[in-house]
Amino acid sequence: MDVSRQHALDSDGILAIAREVITAAQSANNDRPSSKALLGIAIRLAGSWKSNVTLVKYHPDQDSVRAILNDCSVILRCMIDALFQMRWIADGPNDPDEMGRLYLEFQPVENYKLMNNVLSHDDALSKRMAKSPLRAEGEARIRADYDKVKRNYPKSNGKGVRTHWYPGTLVDLANDLCASEEYTYFVRANNSSVHTGPRAVFQGPPLNARQVEFLCESILMRGLGLIAKHDELVLSDWTTKVIDILSVWPPTLE
Numbered sequence: 001m002d003v004s005r006q007h008a009l010d011s012d013g014i015l016a017i018a019r020e021v022i023t024a025a026q027s028a029n030n031d032r033p034s035s036k037a038l039l040g041i042a043i044r045l046a047g048s049w050k051s052n053v054t055l056v057k058y059h060p061d062q063d064s065v066r067a068i069l070n071d072c073s074v075i076l077r078c079m080i081d082a083l084f085q086m087r088w089i090a091d092g093p094n095d096p097d098e099m100g101r102l103y104l105e106f107q108p109v110e111n112y113k114l115m116n117n118v119l120s121h122d123d124a125l126s127k128r129m130a131k132s133p134l135r136a137e138g139e140a141r142i143r144a145d146y147d148k149v150k151r152n153y154p155k156s157n158g159k160g161v162r163t164h165w166y167p168g169t170l171v172d173l174a175n176d177l178c179a180s181e182e183y184t185y186f187v188r189a190n191n192s193s194v195h196t197g198p199r200a201v202f203q204g205p206p207l208n209a210r211q212v213e214f215l216c217e218s219i220l221m222r223g224l225g226l227i228a229k230h231d232e233l234v235l236s237d238w239t240t241k242v243i244d245i246l247s248v249w250p251p252t253l254e
Contacts, residue, residue: 009242011053014217017239018046021224024233033100034089038227041086048079049220056209065209070193072212073205077194079219080186084173086223088166090230093176099166105149106165112146115139182249214251221247 009017025039052075059065065072089099115138118126129135155162166173174183192200207215225247228235235243 009217011057011213013242014053014220015050017242018049018220018224020235020239021228021233021243022046024235025227025231028231028233030231032097033104034096035100035227035231037089037100037103038086038230041082042223042227045079045082045086045220045223048075048082049216051075052212052216056212059209065212066204069205069207069212070196070200073190073193073200073207076212076215076219077186077190079216080182081170083219083223084170084177084179084183085166086226087177087179088173090226091177096230102152102165106153108142108145108149109153109161109165111142112150115142217246218249218251222249 022039022043025035025042028035030036052072055068055072055075056065059068085103089096089103092099119130120126132138150161153161153165156167164170170187171180171183174180174187190205191197193205221243225243227233228240228243
C-alpha cells in the first residue's frame with residue numbers, strides 16, 4: 001500500500017501505528033524522566049487525535065462539519081500545546097532528563113495552586129471542602145509535596161512560583177523552538193474557539209473535515225516520532241515509513 005501526504009491512512013491505520021509506538025515505549029520500561037514525560041504526553045496526543053476523529057466520523061452531515069469545527073479546533077490547539085512541550089523536552093536547549101523531571105514534578109505545584117484557589121472562595125463548594133474532616137490531612141500532604149519542589153520553578157523576577165513547568169509562556173516556548181508560525185496557526189487562530197469569541201461563533205475555523213483529520217494526524221505523528229527517536233524504539237518498517245511521511249511540517253492540505 002502506497003502512502004502519500006495527500007492520501008493518508010484511514011483512522012484504523014493511524015490508530016494501529018499509535019498503539020505500536022506507545023506499546024513499544026511502555027515495554028521498554030525506560031525510567032528516564034524524559035522518557036516518562038514523553039510517554040505520558042504521547043498518550044494524551046493519541047487520545048486527542050481519537051477525539052477529533054470521532055467527532056468528524058460520527059457527524060451526521062459528512063459534507064459539512066461546521067457545527068463541530070470549533071470543538072475540533074480546540075482539540076487541535078491542545079495537541080500543538082502538547083507537541084511543543086514534547087519538543088522542548090526532547091529537542092530543546094536544555095538537558096532532556098532535567099526537563100522531564102521538571103515536567104513530572106510540577107504536579108504538586110498544580111495541586112497546591114488548585115487547592116488554594118478553591119479554598120479562597122466563599123461559595124458552597126469551598127465551604128464544604130473547608131469543613132471536610134479530610135482537609136487537615138490532605139492540605140498538609142499537598143503543602144509538603146509542594147514545598148519539596150517549589151524552588152525549582154521560580155518566576156523570572158525570583159518572586160514566587162511560575163505558572164508553567166517551563167519558564168515563560170507557551171509563545172516563549174514556540175519562539176525558542178522556531179515554531180512561531182505554528183503558534184500563530186494553531187494557538188492564536190484557535191483562541192477564539194477556546195473562549196467562544198464572536199469570530200469563532202459567527203465565522204468559525206477555515207477548515208474542512210479532511211483538513212481537521214490530516215492536521216491531527218500530522219501532529220500525532222510528529223509526537224510519536226519524537227518519542228521513537230528519543231527512546232530508540234524498534235518499530236516495524238511500515239510504521240517508521242508512515243511516521244516519516246506524515247510528520248513532515250508543514251503538511252500539504254487538500
